[in-house]
Amino acid sequence: xxxxxxxxxxxxxxxxxxxxxxxxxxxxxxxxxxxxxxxxxxxxxxxxxxxxxxxxxxxxxxxxxxxxxxxxxxxxxxxxxxxxxxxxxxxxxxxxxxxxxxxxxxxxxxxxxxxxxxxxxxxxxxxxxxxxxxxxxxxxxxxxxxxxxxxxxxxxxxxxxxxxxxxxxxxxxxxxxxxxxxxxxxxxxxxxxxxxxxxxxxxxxxxxxxxxxxxxxxxxxxxxxxxxxxxxxxxxxxxxxxxxxxxxxxxxxxxxxxxxxxxxxxxxxxxxxxxxxxxxxxxxxxxxxxxxxxxxxxxxxxxxxxxxxxxxxxxxxxxxxxxxxxxxxxxxxxxxxxxxxxxxxxxxxxxxxxxxxxxxxxxxxxxxxxxxxxxxxxxxxxxxxxxxxxxxxxxxxxxxxxxxxxxxxxxxxxxxxxxxxxxxxxxxxxxxxxxxxxxxxxxxxxxxxxxxxxxxxxxxxxxxxxxxxxxxxxxxxxxxxxxxxxxxxxxxxxxxxxxxxxxxxxxxxxxxxxxxxxxxxxxxxxxxxxxxxxxxxxxxxxxxxxxxxxxxxxxxxxxxxxx
Numbered sequence: 293x294x295x296x297x298x299x300x301x302x303x304x305x306x307x308x309x310x311x312x313x314x315x316x317x318x319x320x321x322x323x324x325x326x327x328x329x330x331x332x333x334x335x336x337x338x339x340x341x342x343x344x345x346x347x348x349x350x351x352x353x354x355x356x357x358x359x360x361x362x363x364x365x366x367x368x369x370x371x372x373x374x375x376x377x378x379x380x381x382x383x384x385x386x387x388x389x390x391x392x393x394x395x396x397x398x399x400x401x402x403x404x405x406x407x408x409x410x411x412x413x414x415x416x417x418x419x420x421x422x423x424x425x426x427x428x429x430x431x432x433x434x435x436x437x438x439x440x441x442x443x444x445x446x447x448x449x450x451x452x453x454x455x456x457x458x459x460x461x462x463x464x465x466x467x468x469x470x471x472x473x474x475x476x477x478x479x480x481x482x483x484x485x486x487x488x489x490x491x492x493x494x495x496x497x498x499x500x501x502x503x504x505x506x507x508x509x510x511x512x513x514x515x516x517x518x519x520x521x522x523x524x525x526x527x528x529x530x531x532x533x534x535x536x537x538x539x540x541x542x543x544x545x546x547x548x549x550x551x552x553x554x555x556x557x558x559x560x561x562x563x564x565x566x567x568x569x570x571x572x573x574x575x576x577x578x579x580x581x582x583x584x585x586x587x588x589x590x591x592x593x594x595x596x597x598x599x600x601x602x603x604x605x606x607x608x609x610x611x612x613x614x615x616x617x618x619x620x621x622x623x624x625x626x627x628x629x630x631x632x633x634x635x636x637x638x639x640x641x642x643x644x645x646x647x648x649x650x651x652x653x654x655x656x657x658x659x660x661x662x663x664x665x666x667x668x669x670x671x672x673x674x675x676x677x678x679x680x681x682x683x684x685x686x687x688x689x690x691x692x693x694x695x696x697x698x699x700x701x702x703x704x705x706x707x708x709x710x711x712x713x714x715x716x717x718x719x720x721x722x723x724x725x726x727x728x729x730x731x732x733x734x735x736x737x738x739x740x741x742x743x744x745x746x747x748x749x750x751x752x753x754x755x756x757x758x759x760x761x762x763x764x765x766x767x768x769x770x771x772x773x774x775x776x777x778x779x780x781x782x783x784x785x786x787x788x789x790x791x792x793x794x795x796x797x798x799x800x801x802x803x804x805x806x807x808x809x810x811x812x813x814x815x816x817x818x819x820x821x822x823x824x825x826x827x828x829x830x831x832x833x834x835x836x837x838x839x840x841x842x843x844x845x846x847x848x849x850x851x852x853x854x855x
Contacts, residue, residue, distance in 0.1 A: 298346045299534070302381040304394060306349035306362050309493040310421070310484075310523060311387045317527035318345045318534075319361035345534075348381065350374075352391065375404050382414070383534055387421040388459060389484055390493070392586060395458045399465060402479065406469040409477050418466065418479045419533055421526075424519050424546065425586075426460040426483060428453035428593045441598040444483070444544040455589055463542075470541055478541075480533050484526050485519035485546035485597070486590055488616050489623055491630030493523075494590060495616075497582045498557050499627055502565030504737060512574035514554025516594030519546040522612040522623075532606040544599040549615020553591065559617045563624050634735040636661065638727070647720070654720045655727060660736045817844055 301318055305311045348364040358365055366377060378384050378401060386398035402418050427442060429451040434440045442450075452460035463481045470479025488495050502508055521529075529545045558569050577588035612619040628634065636659050640648045649665065656663035821840040830836040 298344055299383060300346045300348065300381045301383045301385060301534070302378055303347055303349040303362075303385045304387060304397070305352045305391060306347070306359060306365065307351045307353060308387070308390050309491075310389055310487055310526070311349065311385075312359065313490055313523045314385070314387070314421075314527040314530055315347045315349065315359065316361045317524060318531055319347050345531075348377065371400070371404075374401070375408075378405060379408065379411075381416070383417045383419065385419045385421065385530065388462065389421055389423045389487070390586075392458070395462050399462050402466050402469055406472065406477060409473060412476050415476055415478070417534065417537070418470070418477065419530060420463065420466045420479070420481045421530065422459055422463050422481055422483050423456065423590070424483050424485050424544070424595060424597060425456040425590055425593060426450055426452040426463060427595055427597070428456065428589075430595075439596060441550075441596040442544075443598050443600040444540065444542055445600060447483075447542040447544075453589055453593070455585065467541055478537060481542045482526075482529060482533065482545050483543070485521040485544075487523045487526060488520055489522040489524060489612065490626050492627055494587050495556070495560070497580070498560050499564060499624075500582075500737060502561045502563075503633065505565055507568045507570040508557040508561035508565065509576075509580075510554050510557050510569050510571045511577040511588075512553075512571075512592060514552055514557070514569075514571060516553050516592060517550050517596050518553050518556065518591070518593065519595050519597045520549060520551070520556075520616055521545050521547050522610075522616075522619075524611045525613070528608045528610075529602055529606065532602075532608060536605065538601065538605045540601050540605070543601050544597055545602065546597045546599050547610070547615045548598075548613055549617060550596055551615055551617045555617055559620050560624075563620050564627075631737075632735050633737070636731060636735060638731065651720055651723060651727075654724050658724065658728065659731075659734045813846060817841060817846055820844065 303311050303315050303318075306315050347362050348366070349362060350366045350369065354367045366374070369377065384401060384405065386394065386401060388394045388398055398420060402420070405416060405418060427450045430442060430449060431451065432438055432440070433442055433446060433449075450460070463483075466479045466481055470477065486494050492499050498508055525547065526545050529543065533543070554569065558567075561567050561569055574592055577583060577591055578585060580588070583591070612622065616623055638655060640652050640655075642648050653663050655661070818841070821837050821844070824840055825833050825837050828836065
């Protein structure tokens with residue numbers, strides 16, 4: 293069998309939701325063969341055809357992990373480097389449905405390739421994956437029949453949402469550049485509906501709300517019809533464009549559903565959550581932190597559309613041809629598997645009074661599961677019946693079957709958001725650690741980004757308070773030590789003064805007799821001798837004074853008188 297030829301495909305932001313799955317389908321598809329998807333939504337690789345796809349592309353984040361279905365990943369390329377990569381590809385795909393900042397780059401890429409047509413080594417194709425928001429403000433196709441859907445045959449009459457003017461300008465320029473020489477440089481625009489499936493992106497907000505047991509939010513009246521398409525069906529459309537190179541260059545990529553936003557949210561809530569919805573003002577969509585402005589605008593759009601060219605020109609196996617609502621079970625299964633939201637099944641056995649209930653409660657707290665007990669359910673059922681008796685509703689009959697009430701109450705308890713307790717018994721810790729080691733980490737949603745930020749702020753506040761307390765303690769300790777040093781210095785100075793005074797007193801007492809003796813016996817004679825020396829002014833005053841003192845020694849005079 294001959295070695296198959298390779299079609300090299302460039303795709304921007306291969307780490308984003310839509311581009312990632314398009315790359316996955318392309319890498320498992322064969323050019324020249326009809327796109328076929330199996331029940332597990334994975335494209336089959338038909339090995340007996342002549343050409344396969346080789347996907348390369350850019351990533352939006354430098355830390356993005358390498359994808360096995362992407363041969364090469366580029367990051368932080370300048371325009372010259374990026375152009376060289378584009379020139380080395382047979383097909384260039386730019387997806388601008390998620391990131392508005394890619395609109396400018398897509399326009400540059402198409403323009404740069406168009407200017408290099410003379411240097412092409414072979415035909416090239418440019419595919420722009422745009423959004424149905426470029427149709428958001430279009431006038432009805434037939435004013436007398438408002439239910440008549442828009443089709444891609446009248447794309448020239450479309451009017452964009454004010455926030456998507458750059459997108460429609462990009463579409464027009466891409467179409468125009470493809471008319472210069474379609475043999476060398478063909479261009480296509482695929483206007484995609486809101487994508488769903490494989491873990492979700494724009495609809496993830498509603499899936500998560502329902503999974504966490506909250507009411508499904510519906511912004512506005514919910515009567516707006518939202519064009520949608522499964523992400524793998526969108527990838528199949530792109531793959532078909534590459535394979536068949538159809539004559540129409542503008543294609544709508546939407547499924548056959550015409551579901552309202554309320555129908556979509558209600559179906560998601562009924563399968564994943566309590567089945568309840570909560571209508572909110574449309575303005576709240578723009579205040580929701582989990583939704584970008586582009587996503588909020590898209591969720592409020594109302595368009596009835598039909599992908600006429602896709603049905604007429606292409607033949608592939610749809611994953612969800614009739615929309616999200618009709619295929620909710622498949623979509624929910626994809627959501628759980630892609631997000632790792634898998635059930636935890638444990639059986640706690642043991643004799644009475646060994647702590648089965650306590651361990652079960654701790655397991656539920658750790659894995660964020662519902663902890664429902666027979667005792668608690670019965671108590672809640674009794675309380676509910678007592679309330680019904682005290683407050684009868686004349687418009688509704690009251691059921692007396694205990695089993696039905698029990699099951700109803702059990703269902704309501706399961707549909708509620710589980711309450712997480714913070715107190716933990718020390719006796720459960722070793723056993724809980726063994727359970728965690730065997731079962732693994734929680735397969736549920738962790739804290740939300742807002743909860744993470746609040747927790748970070750709380751920890752930062754605690755750290756600041758702790759540091760302030762430590763500084764205050766250090767300052768207090770230093771102040772105490774300073775006061776202690778001052779007290780010790782004052783006490784030492786006082787004692788030193790006392791010792792000095794005592795020494796002076798002792799010195800005074802010791803020197804008093806000698807001073808008296810000198811004043812009485814020595815000083816008078818010495819004063820007389822000095823006076824005589826001053827009068828005589830001898831050549832040797834010292835010798836003169838010595839002789840004077842010997843002659844006038846009062847002790848000798850006293851001795852002579854005694855003798």
